[in-house]
Amino acid sequence: MAFLVNRDAAMRRVLGALEVPALLAVPASMLACALGDVDLSAGLTLLVVLLSLLLLFGSYESSRPGLRQIMPSVVLAALAAAGRVLFAPVPDVKPVSAIAIVAGAVLGRRQGFVVGALAALVSNFFFGQGAWTPWQMYAWGLVGYLAGALADHGLLERRPVLMAYGFLSALIYGLVLNGWFVLGFVKPLTWQGALAAFAAGLPLDVVHGLATTGFLALIWLPWGRSIRRVVAKYGL
Secondary structure (H helix, E strand, O other): OHHHHHHHHHHHHHHHHHHHHHHHHHHHHHHHHHHHOOOOHHHHHHHHHHHHHHHHHHHHHHOOOOHHHHHHHHHHHHHHHHHHHHOOOOOOOOOHHHHHHHHHHHHOHHHHHHHHHHHHHHHHHHHOOOOHHHHHHHHHHHHHHHHHHHHHOOHHHOHHHHHHHHHHHHHHHHHHHHHHHHHHHOOOOOHHHHHHHHHHHHHHHHHHHHHHHHHHHHHHHHHHHHHHHHHHHHOO
């Protein structure tokens, strides 16, 4: 029994230590494929994204969260997915990033990742599943994870930092998704073509960023207080 407990604890430590390298492996692989002009760059980077998602979800599962620990993340992911569907008629005005940021800041970086990733997966049952789904899961999960990391250092308690990260989170999301588009569809891959693709997506990313700061201004305090009360009440 002691051996099993020690083994599980060692596995949790290993998976926890691999979280950041797994997240960094995605942009590193994208950059390497772009610089090397790899023919199968879209497939190779997608494989890295899938492995990153598996490792992050595996790390979350290895902590053996109980139903009470899982429910806040599931509820927030469902709200984020529903919000994305609700605002579907308004391009790039979506609450997903804001909710993932709140989840990461209040519940922790792993929960922030899970909320962002699950919101993308669930909402795409409405918008349509495809090769873009793992990329959206990774990008929104990364937004929540980074929010948790910033909150661990008390940075999001400063309103200007919170709003700045809300805006930048949309640019991070756009950078990942636009990078996927460039690697998969800009042929031949040239710096001019890549820059043109990123420039075309920038206005939409700016709208996403402004919308995220607006949603954060609305939900940060009331949602944060409510989640903290639930966490304290049920000892999550």
